Amino acid sequence: MLARIILAMAAATAAFPTAAQKAEGTLAEEAAAAGIGGVGLSPCADLVGVENVSVLAQAADWALGYIAGRIDAGDALVEGEPLDASSSTDIATGILLFCTDNPDATLLAATRSYGERVFGTEPVRRSFERVPARVPRPRPRPPGRTPETADATPDPSPPATPDATGPTE
Numbered sequence: 001m002l003a004r005i006i007l008a009m010a011a012a013t014a015a016f017p018t019a020a021q022k023a024e025g026t027l028a029e030e031a032a033a034a035g036i037g038g039v040g041l042s043p044c045a046d047l048v049g050v051e052n053v054s055v056l057a058q059a060a061d062w063a064l065g066y067i068a069g070r071i072d073a074g075d076a077l078v079e080g081e082p083l084d085a086s087s088s089t090d091i092a093t094g095i096l097l098f099c100t101d102n103p104d105a106t107l108l109a110a111t112r113s114y115g116e117r118v119f120g121t122e123p124v125r126r127s128f129e130r131v132p133a134r135v136p137r138p139r140p141r142p143p144g145r146t147p148e149t150a151d152a153t154p155d156p157s158p159p160a161t162p163d164a165t166g167p168t169e
Contacts, residue, residue, distance in 0.1 A: 040066075040108040044099030047107065060092035063111040067091070070115055078120040085118045 039062050047056050067085050071077075083090045091114060098110040115121075 038062075040106065040111070042107045043103070044105045044107065044110060045103040047095065047099045047110075048103065056092055056096060057088075059095055059107050059110075060088045062107065063091045063095060063114065064088055066108075066111045067115060067118070070119060075115075075119045075121065077118055081118055081120075083114075083118055 039058060042055070042059065046052060047059050064086075071085070077085055083094065085091075091111075094114040094117070095107065095110045098113050099105065099107075102109070
């Protein structure tokens with residue numbers, strides 16, 4: 001298994017050239033106009049590193065859907081290619097290698113580069129595949145109420161009246 005991963009990493013390193021792309025207009029607007037959003041526009045910098053393994057796993061799952069979509073669209077896989085289009089390990093390795101070299105690129109750009117290798121065709125390039133170095137992050141959710149804090153925190157809602165018509169005298 002380790003030999004296969006090393007082979008995939010070596011093959012992927014040779015397969016992923018650094019892409020020079022220029023950004024035009026607002027990246028979010030271009031992506032929205034093309035109907036693309038979500039994790040596909042995540043910057044590669046968010047996928048690299050031990051602390052981002054769970055995000056890389058989500059990215060590999062998303063990329064597997066991209067590969068399946070290309071197969072459904074009629075693209076044929078390259079015969080004899082050592083990388084497996086149905087292997088999430090190969091896909092994650094390819095994404096990781098691309099993103100290490102191109103931290104400002106997007107997951108979509110990394111996935112398209114992987115697709116170029118396994119399908120043997122040049123992917124369509126769009127300017128929103130590169131994101132600015134500073135991407136707004138979602139705000140963390142507020143901490144939830146625990147049984148200990150539920151008793152100490154007063155309930156902001158008024159007490160319910162026993163009758164829908166109001167209190168009687």
